Amino acid sequence: EIFSMGKFDLGAESKFDALRPSIKARLLEVLGLAPNASVWAMTGCRGGVNEGIWFVKAHGRPELVLKLVKITRIATNIPTEAENFARLYKEHPAAFSDPLLALPFKAFRCSGRPGAKENDLFVIRKSAGERLAEWLASKLHQQQFDVVLRMMWDLGARLSEYHSRYSHLQHGDFTLSNIFFDESRNQFAFIDLGGMGIPTLDGDVEHFSKSLALLEKKHGQPRVAEWDRAFRQGYAHGTGNT
Ligand SMILES: Nc1ncnc2c1ncn2[C@@H]1O[C@H](COP(=O)(O)OP(=O)(O)OP(=O)(O)O)[C@@H](O)[C@H]1O
Ligand SMILES: [Mg+2]
Incomplete structure (x- = not known):
């Protein structure tokens, strides 16, 4: 069991x-x-x-x-x-x-x-790696912008696969704090799933975009918009976009 x-x-x-x-x-x-x-x-x-x-x-x-x-x-x-x-x-x-x-x-x-x-x-x-919030902060500190963009694309693709695998049930609180990332294996884990599938106002893609937008003050709108685009492109490329 x-x-x-x-x-x-x-x-x-x-x-x-x-x-x-x-x-x-x-x-x-x-x-x-x-x-x-x-x-x-x-x-x-x-x-x-x-x-x-x-x-x-x-x-x-x-x-x-x-x-x-x-x-x-x-x-x-x-x-x-x-x-x-x-x-x-x-x-x-x-x-x-x-x-x-x-x-x-x-x-x-x-x-x-x-x-x-x-x-x-x-x-x-326990999920491997660290929370995406902390991972992102350290990559930005090291100015590894390409690595961040690639991660955003991959994350979008994983989210899309997840949606298609589980009949489009939404995570419900898909933010940088509720995702773990194991960079050494390029593996994500979604945590905090107690609300999975419970209807919410905005879906996971929108909710994640909004959580990214909170970073505009610190990192500038153009850069954050680039992350959002990569995330959405990854999502569209995955299998969940039906
Ligand atoms: N599967 C896991 N693997 C590793 N750490 C975890 C895991 N689940 C929870 N944690 C740790 O515990 C913290 C709180 O867990 P979780 O996000 O589920 O709780 P929460 O109180 O619902 O948080 P939130 O404020 O996002 O609603 C996480 O930020 C993470 O650091
Ligand atoms: Mg949480």
């Missing part, structure tokens, strides 16, 4: 915290990892809406990301992230083993004694 949902009992704890010894021990057990695996909390920009991000590394096993989220809905007609993953798994099971997508392989509803905070926890394989 490539995606499963379960419960995680907080025991005496009032909230999920992967660093709490009792929680950590049980977490490693349910993940089938050695008790001496390393668990550490993410510091720095760990995103705006999650309730916590941790990393897990056990000897000889791939590095994992734990993402804790609220279970309250934004609106009654919008599914929670967990419900959305469950629906996606039914409709597109192959997406869960697609290396382009950082979808969780486990989801846990965390709850404990009355009054304890309920959250959903997602276990995701």
Whole structure:
């Protein structure tokens, strides 16, 4: 099974915290990892809406990301992230083993004694490379403009393939912060997929263009327009433009 949902009992704890010894021990057990695996909390920009991000590394096993989220809905007609993953798994099971997508392989509803905070926890394989936001900043600092243009084209092509592979479901928040890039293998990974397929006002292409436009102040409109053109050309060249 490539995606499963379960419960995680907080025991005496009032909230999920992967660093709490009792929680950590049980977490490693349910993940089938050695008790001496390393668990550490993410510091720095760990995103705006999650309730916590941790990393897990056990000897000889791939590095994992734990993402804790609220279970309250934004609106009654919008599914929670967990419900959305469950629906996606039914409709597109192959997406869960697609290396382009950082979808969780486990989801846990965390709850404990009355009054304890309920959250959903997602276990995701860590994507290789770094966030495109940081990668881009360092390439621009080194004035590697050609490399940036090529990446934008490739990114457009990957997005287009993704759209055609999954019946044009949109990522939902396709920005530089929600894409990982492993330059050594020229490989992308789309992260933050809790809203995948949920209708939004603008599609992924428009949303990404808008996120690029925010960089005009710093890098100038002509240069950013060039990136946008490369991205859209890559997209048009991919297979999703039907
Ligand atoms: N699969 C992954 N591989 C590596 N790092 C990850 C992965 N998933 C999440 N992260 C790290 O955790 C951070 C927050 O994750 P994510 O973007 O899913 O959360 P978020 O709170 O929804 O963020 P946002 O503010 O974009 O809504 C990411 O910026 C990234 O640094
Ligand atoms: Mg994010």
